[in-house]
Amino acid sequence: MPTPARRFKTAVYEHLARVGKALASASRLELLDLLAQSPRSVDRLATETGQTIANTSQHLQVLRHARLVEAEKQGSYVIYRLADDQVAELSRSLRVLAAARVADLEKLARDFLGARGLLEPLDQETLMARVGRGEVTLIDVRPPEEFAAGHIPGAVSLPLSELDRRRSELPVNRDVVAYCRGPYCVMAIEAVARLRALGFRAFRMEAGVQDWKARGRRVGPGLAPSRPRRINAKRGTR
Numbered sequence: 001m002p003t004p005a006r007r008f009k010t011a012v013y014e015h016l017a018r019v020g021k022a023l024a025s026a027s028r029l030e031l032l033d034l035l036a037q038s039p040r041s042v043d044r045l046a047t048e049t050g051q052t053i054a055n056t057s058q059h060l061q062v063l064r065h066a067r068l069v070e071a072e073k074q075g076s077y078v079i080y081r082l083a084d085d086q087v088a089e090l091s092r093s094l095r096v097l098a099a100a101r102v103a104d105l106e107k108l109a110r111d112f113l114g115a116r117g118l119l120e121p122l123d124q125e126t127l128m129a130r131v132g133r134g135e136v137t138l139i140d141v142r143p144p145e146e147f148a149a150g151h152i153p154g155a156v157s158l159p160l161s162e163l164d165r166r167r168s169e170l171p172v173n174r175d176v177v178a179y180c181r182g183p184y185c186v187m188a189i190e191a192v193a194r195l196r197a198l199g200f201r202a203f204r205m206e207a208g209v210q211d212w213k214a215r216g217r218r219v220g221p222g223l224a225p226s227r228p229r230r231i232n233a234k235r236g237t238r
Contacts, residue, residue, distance in 0.1 A: 022066035023094065027051060028059045035069060036088040036210055037142060037181055038149035039081035085213075092210045095182070109184065116193055124206050127177065131205065132217070136175045138205075141191045152179065152212050153220040160187045163194055175201045182208035 002010070022028060030049050034040060040048075046056040060080055063069045068087050072079050082088055098105055130136050131152065139158040140147050147157040158166060160180075170176055176195055180187040183206040195202035213219050 019066050019068070022062050022068055023090075025059065025062075027055070028063055029091065029094070031056070031059055031063065032068065032082070032087065032091045033181065035080060035082050036091055037146040037208075039079050041077040041079055043077070045080065088210050089214065092182075092214060095184070099183070113189065116189060118189060118192060118204060127203060127205055128207060128212075128215075130175075131177060136177045136203075137170060138177050138179070139170075139191070140180070141178050141187045142180050146181075148221075150209050150219045150221055152209060153218060155179070155220075160191055163191055167195070167198060170195075170200065172200065175203065177203050177205050179205040179208060182206070182211060 023032075027049060031045055034045060034048060042053055042057050042060065045051075045060070046053045049056065051059075060069060060071070064071060064080075068083055068090075069080050070083050072081070131138050131154070134154055138152065138155045140151050140155040141158060141160045141163065143159055144157055147155070151157070158169075178188040178191040178195070180191075185208065188204045192202045192204045207215075209219055
């Protein structure tokens with residue numbers, strides 16, 4: 001017969017396994033990644049992940065049962081958000097671990113970047129230091145609501161969907177650095193490709209807001225610009 005200590009340990013690991021089971025789905029991991037950027041409705045999450053609303057809702061219920069997300073009714077919509085910052089860090093840590101241990105993931109990323117001519121050697125730490133010192137024009141190409149939820153200080157909200165229309169706001173005599181949700185987010189990759197085709201010296205910063213925070217750096221809250229503004233070549237602001 002199991003001892004009280006054995007029953008205790010078994011129960012502990014069963015609860016831990018519940019969280020592990022909730023993470024054991026590519027769809028649910030993507031949902032957590034999106035919610036780490038900003039709260040979203042079920043409809044919005046379904047659209048961004050290419051799933052049906054019914055499947056998205058089922059995945060969210062699994063995450064909610066594991067206490068990883070919370071839901072709030074706002075009018076006719078149910079808005080989901082991460083339970084707390086620890087969930088965002090869990091999602092980021094899993095991604096970092098996989099990048100270090102899963103060779104297929106690295107190959108997948110290299111093949112994708114190589115096909116787009118973005119495999120040039122780039123010291124990300126040096127790039128982040130330049131961003132921190134304000135030496136480059138930093139653009140956040142995520143949707144405006146994600147920028148409003150939290151962004152890297154000094155960044156200007158320039159969503160990918162607005163890049164072609166607003167490219168005249170960027171100084172041509174200064175390096176432009178684009179970032180989005182992290183190393184596997186394709187929006188910054190697309191932004192850099194477009195800017196280089198237009199003659200800009202553009203680079204992609206792999207770090208997203210969660211990576212920036214994990215390094216102990218401050219994250220700036222605030223609202224995205226409500227109208228186009230000329231980006232100053234020295235400070236990255238109006």
